[in-house]
Amino acid sequence: MAAPLEQWFFDVPVVTRWWTTAVVATSVLCQCNLVNPFQLFLSFQTVWGKQQYWRLITTFLYFGPLSLDFMFHIFFMARYSRMLEESHYHGSTADFAWLILYSAVTLIALSPLTGMPFLGSPLSFSLVYIWARRNPAIRLSFLGLFVFNAPYLPWVLLGFSVLLHNTLPKDDLLGIAVGHVYYFFSDVYPRINGGSRPLDPPEFWRRLFSTRPPRAAPIPAAAQNE
Numbered sequence: 001m002a003a004p005l006e007q008w009f010f011d012v013p014v015v016t017r018w019w020t021t022a023v024v025a026t027s028v029l030c031q032c033n034l035v036n037p038f039q040l041f042l043s044f045q046t047v048w049g050k051q052q053y054w055r056l057i058t059t060f061l062y063f064g065p066l067s068l069d070f071m072f073h074i075f076f077m078a079r080y081s082r083m084l085e086e087s088h089y090h091g092s093t094a095d096f097a098w099l100i101l102y103s104a105v106t107l108i109a110l111s112p113l114t115g116m117p118f119l120g121s122p123l124s125f126s127l128v129y130i131w132a133r134r135n136p137a138i139r140l141s142f143l144g145l146f147v148f149n150a151p152y153l154p155w156v157l158l159g160f161s162v163l164l165h166n167t168l169p170k171d172d173l174l175g176i177a178v179g180h181v182y183y184f185f186s187d188v189y190p191r192i193n194g195g196s197r198p199l200d201p202p203e204f205w206r207r208l209f210s211t212r213p214p215r216a217a218p219i220p221a222a223a224q225n226e
Contacts, residue, residue: 012078013085015096019060020078023120026061027070037062041117042108060104060120076157077124084131094209098201099182103127106178114170125175126182129154133183154179 009017029035039052042059046052063073089096103126107119116122131150138150148156154176161169185199 012082013096014093015100016078016081016085019081019100020074022061023063023074023077026058027063027066030062031066042111042119043117044112056108059108059118060123062118063120073121073124076128077120080128080131081124084127084134088131088134094201094206097209098205099127099130102182102199103178106181107174110174110178114174116171116174119171122171122175122178125154125157125172126179128157129176129179130183133179134187 012020026035026040030037030040040055040058040062042055047055063077064070085096089099100123103123104119107122107126111119132153133151135150139147140150140153141147142156142160154172158169158172158176161172182199186197190197
């Protein structure tokens with residue numbers, strides 16, 4: 001029988017599982033001084049000038065040093081990413097991976113406007129926004145102080161961040177914008193345009209994640225002649 005931690009790990013949907021694992025591993029490596037955060041942030045000059053293409057991925061994997069703030073970000077990232085992947089994509093790895101890819105590419109394209117070197121926080125916040133909009137009937141409690149409907153969750157978190165840091169968080173706002181575009185074209189636009197879903201993954205993308213059925217074992221010639 002699998003250990004409880006191992007069982008929990010493999011119960012998490014595949015995209016959320018490996019994204020969370022990569023985020024934790026990245027912070028541990030930085031905490032142990034095996035990797036420098038300056039090697040991870042997004043810089044187009046470095047990406048294209050020095051061919052450091054890994055920065056297009058690692059910008060989504062670093063949430064800061066191991067701390068209470070890091071645990072807070074990991075909790076929300078893993079929780080809402082998992083719930084979104086399980087409840088709305090029903091384990092469809094292709095569709096959820098396409099959502100992550102769309103959000104990541106959009107954030108990279110918009111990053112010159114914001115100057116943010118790390119984009120993991122707005123990526124996770126976009127998933128929080130999409131989950132919240134798709135669950136309007138769910139009631140949530142914030143620190144036991146008040147209860148509200150799920151669609152208000154991004155704005156409650158945004159307001160809490162403003163109170164803590166006394167500044168408007170650009171990463172949260174960017175995540176809300178990217179998440180809203182996806183939500184609109186996936187959930188609202190099809191209802192008013194005959195079911196058209198322009199942000200659905202293309203067929204070739206679905207085929208990348210499809211599992212081929214195993215080949216049947218060949219029947220021996222002697223058995224065929226019987």
